[in-house]
Amino acid sequence: MLLIRCPYCEEERPELEFRNAGEAHIARSVNIAGETDDDFEKFFFIRSNPKGIIYERWRHMHGCARFFNAVRDTVTDKFVMTYKAGEPKPSKLPGVAK
Amino acid sequence: MSGAFRIPGAGRFKQAKTARFSFDGQSYAGIEGDTLASALLANGVHLVGRSFKYHRPRGILSAGAEEPNALVEIKRDAARKTPNVRATVQELYDGLDAQSQNRWPSLSFDVGAVNDIASPLFSAGFYYKTFMWPKAAWKSLYEPKIRAAAGLGVSPDQPDPDHYSSRYAHCDVLVLGGGAAGIAAALAAAETGMRVILADEQAEFGGSLRFETGAKIDGQDGFAWAQGTIAKLSAMDNVRVLSRTTAFGYYAQNFVGLVERVSDHLKTPGHDLARERLWQIRAKRVVLASGAIERHMVFADNDRPGIMLAGAARTYLNHYGVAVGKNVGVYTANDSAYAAAIDLKKAGVNVAAIIDLRDNPTGPVIDEARALGIEVNFGRAVIRAGGKLRVSSMTVQPKNGGGERTIPVDAILMSAGWTPSVHLFSQSRGKVAFNDETKRFVPGTYAQDCVSVGACNGTDGLSATVDEAYAAGAKAAKDAGAKIAKGTKPKVDASESWSRGMLGAAPGAGPDTTVKAFVDFQNDVTAKDIRQAVHEGMRSIEHVKRFTTNGMATDQGKTSNMHGLAIAAETLGKPIPEVGLTTFRAPYTPVTFGAIVSHARGPLFDPTRSTAIHPWAEAQGAVFEDVGQWKRAWYFPKAGEDMHAAVDRECVAVRKTAGLFDASTLGKIEVVGPDAAKFMELLYTNPWEKLEPGRCRYGIMLREDGFIYDDGVVGRLAPDRFHVTTTTGGAPRVMNHMEDYLQTEFPHLNVWLTSITEQWAVIAVQGPKSRDIIAPLVEGIDMSDEALPHMSVREGRICGVPTRLFRMSFTGERGFEVNVPVDYGQAVWEALWAEGQKHGAAAYGTEAMHVLRAEKGYIIVGQDTDGTVTPNDAGLDWAVGKKKPDFVGIRGMARPDLVAKGRKQLVGLKTRDPKVVLEEGAQIVEDPKQAIPMKMIGHVTSSYWSENCGRSIALALVAGGRDRMGDTLYVPMPNGVIEVEVTGMVFFDERGGRLNG
Secondary structure (H helix, E strand, C coil): CCCEEECCEEEEEEEEHHHEEEECCCCCCCCHHHHHHHHHHHHHHHCCCCCCCEEEECCCCCCCEEEEEEEEEECCCCCEEEEEECCCCCCCCCCCCC | CCCEEECCCCCCCCCCEEEEECCCCCEEEEEEEEEHHHHHHCCCCCCEECCCCCEEECCCCCCCCCCCCCEEEECCCCCEEEEECCCCCCCCCCEEEEEECCCCCCCEEHHHHHHHHHHHHCCCHHHHHHCCCCCCCHHHHHHHHHHHHHHCCCCCCCCCCCCEEEEEEEEEEEEECEHHHHHHHHHHHHHCCCCCEEEEECCCEEEEHHHCCCCCCCCCCCHHHHHHHHHHHHCCCCCEEECCCCEEEEEECEEEEEEECCCCCCCCCCCCCCEEEEEEEEEEEEEEEECCEEEECEEECCCCEEEEHHHHHHHHCCCCCCCCCEEEEECCCHHHHHHHHHHHHCCCCCCEEEEEECCCCCCCHHHHHHCCCCCCCEEEEEEEEEEECCCEEEEECCCCCCCCEEEEEEEEEEEEEECCCCCCHCCCEEEEEEEEECCEEEEEECCCCCEEEEHHHCCCCCCHHHHHHHHHHHHHHHHHCCCEEEEEEEEEEEECCCCCCCCCEEEEEEHCCCCCCEECCCCEEEHHHHHHHHHHHCCCCHHHHHHHHHCCCCCCCCHHHHHHHHHHHHHCCCCHHHCCCCCCCCCCCCCCCCHHCCCCCCCHHCCCEEECCCCHHHCCCEEEEEECCCCEECCCCCCCCCCCHHHHHHHHHHHHCEEEEEECCEEEEEEEEEHHHHHHHHCCCCCCCCCCCCEEEEEEEECCCCCCEEEEEEEEECCCCEEEEECCCCCCHHHHHHHHHHHHCCCCCCCCCEEEECCCEEEEEECEEEEEEHHHHHHCCCCCCCCCCEEEEEEECCCCCCEEEEEEECCCCEEEEEEHHHHHHHHHHHHHHHHHHHHHHCCCCCHHHHHHHHCCCCCCCCCCCCCCCCCCCCCCCHHHHCCCCCCCCCCCCCCHHHHCCCCCEEEEECCCCCCCCCCCCCEEEECCCCCCCEEEEEEEEEEEEEECCCCCEEEEEECCCHCCCCEEEEECCEEEEEEEEEECCCCCCCHHHHHHH
């Protein structure tokens, strides 16, 4: 079982308390009704599914109930870092080469 | 005397008590402290089981968890029968009752042994090749026969009466394995004051110190040092010592699963003790001290009872005081078997000969063996063993060929060397590295915060092991945050050291293909099978493994993996590291379901939710159905009524007078705040800004893809307060969906969301008399149609308690839903019930609720919709705000496929024969005479007998359904084709007058 650090509770808690909520940093357009089919496809259907570093959303479901963002390595399953919803995508990751 | 093979003065149980036990119905004496295996051997019993495939007689191979052969059933009573218990692990208690397995009619005469003679039929991969034709015979003939013949042991046929417990623990340093290495590491870590847990699978700590008589630490015998140090560690507040505890799985972030066998070794466990305890431990640092496992020699008929690992024989002698024979032979490719021969010889056992495959080994143990007068032969192989139910001889030949010589023996001790136990390291996702010099895989690249010490790390010799382990324990504690280190390292005064050995098949294993030289005893895999797999085209070791099943038995190939790999590599003509090692997976040893499940079974398997009115419904004899975790009253049968009669009566009562329905399970969410209406505008398709406080509206929630996600009636209690209802099953996900948008997409909105499902009990009162039933109990609410029209909500009091009174209907009748604080739910229900009785009202359940709503064409999300239905498909376009600039799903709804013609639309269906009730889920076609497979144009979503309509009714999703009104369609069923007419969705009171009736 993974330990995940909730950036709101500011502590590591067991995976059981959390729920994955899909890829992060996919903004819903403020003019979504006017989006082209292509743009909507990108927004709604297309996901990166990387081998390696993924930016994703988690919810501290059985804790503070907040949604937050996490950086995880899909190969090792290791959480690199977590940060609050609305914060920008981190440009530098701790302990990750390249 | 506890067995003829118990040697006076040998072993560690000086004043042990006798323990009687039985094996296959025969009574024997053992002593407390024995394992079942040592007690059997003390009585000269070697034959303990039959093999999996060939039903060959098998004996005891090992003295530990790696045992592949000696699997027995332990029976305490009718419900407590445990199959496949390793006799080498099961501790003896007085009265223990064990049975051999996999034999009929008896262990010494087993009819299934015909498989051994017919073995050419059962070569590697025979399942895939033999049972291919005819195809139909697999299901009817081959599979049932194979399943009956194969398998090990018999599952218990009664529920497990024992209980199991579960603990979570955290520590700074977790030490797995309690031999010399583990104890030294734990000692070093413990002396820093850090929290340490030390676990070992055995009843007593010490590991190989149990048999290594040459070990001296801190001036004491090694085993005595281990006991003394364990006593010291156990007394420390910061240390937890767990014996009989096997670490079976190493998971992410130093999370380790262990099972502690709490009471399987006790004569009368009693009810206070759990049978087993699951430990889930999170450690800052893990020290792996899992030791090494001895390998057998691969030669013809190396599975005869009496042939065992040299280290095991030594353990039985030095720890249990048991000689495994009177005239033993030794077959080895490394030094450690010499120590066994020496110990046995000194104890008075005749050692017929040591056959050493190596050419000219030298060393003190060899000299000592010779000095004791033991015949030692180099460069020779045991090419086969004689005997059937017990080994009777070994036939020896120079390894490069030459004259054979047969030596009578009653036991053969063998050692091909020691395999480091890298199972847990490998489970931690560490990568092993092959050491070509020592021919073994040792820990290479680490993936987690752990370290391997001692034999499992490929470290040879007690002195080096203790040095390495003590330093690693201290470092682990320091890395975990220890500030001080104040202990003294144990001093190793004398130690044994042996490594090397050989991998793969010895000369006795062929190349003659009729020879059975076993690699994997438990799955009956021979050297020949592995060569054959390669010859048949398997190249990867993973394929060889699956084709031959080598290493796939419950022993996980502890003794066989390296041999299998070496034989495959040799046949392939490749070096071992290029062929690769198979993956080690949890569990290390079998884990009971009881330990994993613990208390989460029966009623505690999943939480059960029941409403405040549940006890009343139960007392009325309601039949309940499960809706998610909820128990809901399904129908209320009166004496003599079946379900149909009860539902018909309930449905008629609602439309004739009135019905009471417990709607408490309905999901309820309060949306509060200055931006509540704005938030509702974004989450639902409907317009909300202009909904006046005190009014209600039927809301539809979409996902972003434009499909219906949930629905429910929403009441506006105040400009900044909405009382939202959801479907019963949808409440948690709707709440999650709302929170998601509020927190991440619309965080600028000032809104609070609160789940109030469990705060309000909901009593639906529906029917022409509903107002007459409620009105006498209500205070502060004008109940007239003018003041409280259909789709409105008021706050007031009922029976003196607060209520949110909704005027709404899910039946098409005049109706109310009375919300009261949940603690008053049953009291208010009973008061309403008493009023209802005056008017002839009935209680109705979920089945009648379904029928009544279907009569009116009201949909149920999740039944009439399936996640691919748009509001338009469901005929709910009217509930979509046309002027709204945005709501979740607005763009998805406009996707080309979702606005295309010919989509499946919800319609009503009437069977031509009104008595015929369609099956829900049945497929619909245009032309029943078309060729199979027919083109299906839709399916039935809801179907009931409607007593109020006097006929069957159904809802269905049909392609282009609304353009087919009046058309005839067909529902092909196994018993014939049913003709249906496409209709509107409203079957009863089409004009809706009864809402105010």
